[in-house]
Amino acid sequence: MKVISVINYKGGVGKTTLTANLGAELAARGQRVLLMDIDPQISLTLSFYRPAEWQHGLRENGTILRWFDAVAGNRKARLGDLIATPPRVDEAIGQRGRLDLIPGHFRLLHEDIRQRGRVGGARGIDDTRRRMVSLSRQLAVALREPAFEDYDVVLIDCPPNFGIATRMALIASDCTVTPTRPDYLSTIGLRYFFESYDRVISEHNREILSLGESDHDPQLHPVFLGVVFTMVRFLSGQPVRQHHMVIQQARAEELPVFDTVLRFNAALYDEAGEGGIPVALGSGGNPEVLANIQDLTTEFHKRLTNDEGVRL
Amino acid sequence: MNELAADLGRVTAAVQKVLRGLSDEDITALLAGEGTIRFVPKGHHVTPVERRQRAARPSTARASVNADDVKAHLSAISTEDAAVSYLTGLSLNAAALRALAAELGLRPTSSQPARAVVADLVRVFVSGRVTNRAVRSY
Numbered sequence: 186m187k188v189i190s191v192i193n194y195k196g197g198v199g200k201t202t203l204t205a206n207l208g209a210e211l212a213a214r215g216q217r218v219l220l221m222d223i224d225p226q227i228s229l230t231l232s233f234y235r236p237a238e239w240q241h242g243l244r245e246n247g248t249i250l251r252w253f254d255a256v257a258g259n260r261k262a263r264l265g266d267l268i269a270t271p272p273r274v275d276e277a278i279g280q281r282g283r284l285d286l287i288p289g290h291f292r293l294l295h296e297d298i299r300q301r302g303r304v305g306g307a308r309g310i311d312d313t314r315r316r317m318v319s320l321s322r323q324l325a326v327a328l329r330e331p332a333f334e335d336y337d338v339v340l341i342d343c344p345p346n347f348g349i350a351t352r353m354a355l356i357a358s359d360c361t362v363t364p365t366r367p368d369y370l371s372t373i374g375l376r377y378f379f380e381s382y383d384r385v386i387s388e389h390n391r392e393i394l395s396l397g398e399s400d401h402d403p404q405l406h407p408v409f410l411g412v413v414f415t416m417v418r419f420l421s422g423q424p425v426r427q428h429h430m431v432i433q434q435a436r437a438e439e440l441p442v443f444d445t446v447l448r449f450n451a452a453l454y455d456e457a458g459e460g461g462i463p464v465a466l467g468s469g470g471n472p473e474v475l476a477n478i479q480d481l482t483t484e485f486h487k488r489l490t491n492d493e494g495v496r497l
Numbered sequence: 498m499n500e501l502a503a504d505l506g507r508v509t510a511a512v513q514k515v516l517r518g519l520s521d522e523d524i525t526a527l528l529a530g531e532g533t534i535r536f537v538p539k540g541h542h543v544t545p546v547e548r549r550q551r552a553a554r555p556s557t558a559r560a561s562v563n564a565d566d567v568k569a570h571l572s573a574i575s576t577e578d579a580a581v582s583y584l585t586g587l588s589l590n591a592a593a594l595r596a597l598a599a600e601l602g603l604r605p606t607s608s609q610p611a612r613a614v615v616a617d618l619v620r621v622f623v624s625g626r627v628t629n630r631a632v633r634s635y
Contacts, residue, residue, distance in 0.1 A: 372625075373628055373629075373632060374632060376629040376632075377629070377632050423604070426604055426606070429603075429604050430603070430617060430620060430621060433602050433603060433621045434620065434621045434624070434625040435625070436602070437572075437621050437622050437625060438625050438626070438629070
């Protein structure tokens with residue numbers, strides 16, 4: 186099983202669209218895929234469930250908030266109990282593969298303050314560090330439950346920040362991928378993002394070492410698979426000059442950049458999720474859009490299999 | 498007034514005819530600022546800017562440089578002004594600059610003037626680093 190965080194601390198960059206469509210296309214190719222929504226905007230969840238379905242079937246006890254509640258209260262809770270199978274996607278995939286989801290909750294917005302309260306009650310610096318390490322690796326520990334053994338890929342849709350939920354996801358992940366729009370403001374912080382990610386992992390490794398827990402939990406060396414440019418406008422079969430320039434600038438920065446970009450398409454970005462089925466699985470979809478998602482999934486899978494990218 | 502209104506109606510119809518003749522790509526280019534709609538009087542025709550410039554003043558500048566050398570040099574430069582000076586100092590004509598930019602993965606337009614090509618090269622190979630340094634030194 187490979188765990189991949191989909192993250193950018195800038196919002197509106199196509200993170201959820203990328204997560205949903207990569208997951209759906211991998212499942213359609215026969216993979217067993219689990220999606221996890223830890224972004225309090227719960228866009229990923231609402232890409233698969235209608236708001237009323239979430240309200241009546243998931244909101245009270247069926248979201249990842251229940252697990253976070255247990256972590257905050259120092260109680261035991263099985264993350265695997267929260268796995269749901271979105272019915273319309275399940276029907277669209279049929280017997281080919283599997284696509285499950287751990288749904289999100291709007292109240293995750295307050296999770297940072299609540300979880301940090303746990304660390305705040307520590308006695309002394311060592312205790313604080315120990316609690317922080319323990320908290321940060323909760324998700325990694327939870328993903329060792331037998332319920333997750335059968336999955337090939339777990340994709341975590343992270344919130345656009347470096348809060349505690351994101352930290353848990355990064356520490357639980359073998360890899361990360363970062364979607365971004367090809368515009369000046371969206372790409373301005375790519376390098377800073379990468380350094381922040383590196384810092385989270387380095388700090389965690391240092392704490393584990395200094396607390397003498399490296400035997401129990403090995404050092405982490407995740408792979409940054411790369412930047413995926415999204416919402417790229419095309420003209421005559423190529424990205425428009427303005428977008429091409431931004432992509433080339435990112436390549437000149439020597440960050441890994443996916444060769445395949447996600448092309449702008451109103452059907453993909455404006456109406457995604459309304460039908461509860463990602464574009465990748467939609468019947469009668471635009472063949473160009475489908476081919477684009479397939480190409481991106483092929484490159485993603487190749488990078489994932491070969492650990493292509495930058496290892497931290 | 499009625500005559501003017503009738504003329505406006507005919508003009509609008511003529512413009513609509515032109516617009517209907519545009520492909521999706523033409524419209525995308527128009528919206529992206531990569532194309533314009535012009536009025537060309539009967540008997541006249543459009544000449545690309547590059548051809549006009551070539552006819553007006555033949556260049557004596559250098560024809561080419563090694564693209565890898567230029568890239569390495571630009572990658573070592575830490576300010577945009579220094580990069581502009583370096584590129585200008587190469588004394589390349591517009592065509593050679595466009596060829597250089599294309600070799601370095603940019604997509605210069607066929608009529609892009611030298612100054613704009615230099616600006617693009619600086620933006621891709623220097624501005625990103627300058628920006629990142631700025632946002633990292635908070």
